[in-house]
Amino acid sequence: PVIGILRNHPRTPADVVVVHSAPTADEMLFRDELRAMDAAGRIRFVERITGRDGAEVRLPVHRIGDVVPDWRERHTWACGPTGMLDEAEEHWAAHALADRLHTERFRTRLAAVGDGGEIDFSASGTTVEADGSTTILDAGEGAGVLMKSGCRMGICFNCVVPLRDGSVRDLRTGEITTATPEDPVLIQTCVSAAAGACQLDL
Numbered sequence: 001p002v003i004g005i006l007r008n009h010p011r012t013p014a015d016v017v018v019v020h021s022a023p024t025a026d027e028m029l030f031r032d033e034l035r036a037m038d039a040a041g042r043i044r045f046v047e048r049i050t051g052r053d054g055a056e057v058r059l060p061v062h063r064i065g066d067v068v069p070d071w072r073e074r075h076t077w078a079c080g081p082t083g084m085l086d087e088a089e090e091h092w093a094a095h096a097l098a099d100r101l102h103t104e105r106f107r108t109r110l111a112a113v114g115d116g117g118e119i120d121f122s123a124s125g126t127t128v129e130a131d132g133s134t135t136i137l138d139a140g141e142g143a144g145v146l147m148k149s150g151c152r153m154g155i156c157f158n159c160v161v162p163l164r165d166g167s168v169r170d171l172r173t174g175e176i177t178t179a180t181p182e183d184p185v186l187i188q189t190c191v192s193a194a195a196g197a198c199q200l201d202l
């Protein structure tokens with residue numbers, strides 16, 4: 001959503017700061033485009049490559065002042081995982097600034113619910129039981145599996161992994177994808193849920 005706003009106002013004179021956190025450079029969506037906007041003087045782009053090993057995988061919301069000292073005077077458009085947006089709403093409300101925060105939540109539009117089932121993350125030796133509306137990405141993260149992700153809404157393909165065996169359902173379309181050990185298939189974990197037992201190469 002943020003990149004769309006920036007693209008749609010290419011010549012609007014504005015004082016805009018874009019703070020973007022990702023575990024790795026490869027997972028930073030639109031990085032080159034945002035760098036170009038920064039170089040052109042359209043925005044101030046704050047990149048945070050946080051790594052996967054530390055406890056801090058993104059900028060804690062309460063430390064927004066570290067990178068945007070005048071955040072209280074600005075309107076803020078935030079998008080990202082639910083937990084981060086919940087924190088942001090609490091933080092802005094605690095400073096009596098709720099009217100200056102505008103949030104866009106990553107949410108997969110559920111067109112269908114799968115059957116659910118046991119997900120075997122074979123490479124990490126983790127097995128988790130998930131219902132038919134829980135994405136494999138959420139199920140894996142909840143079980144402590146190191147999962148690649150980006151947009152979490154089916155756009156960036158950063159979350160693609162091989163499905164080694166079993167079936168998953170695409171929660172946007174209801175479509176079932178089935179793999180066998182002889183014929184694995186790449187799936188997007190952020191928009192797929194187990195449709196019976198399945199095994200992933202993670």
Ligand code: FES
Pocket residue numbers: 148149150151152153154155156157158159160188189190191
């Ligand atoms: S995280 Fe972007 S497509 Fe899955």
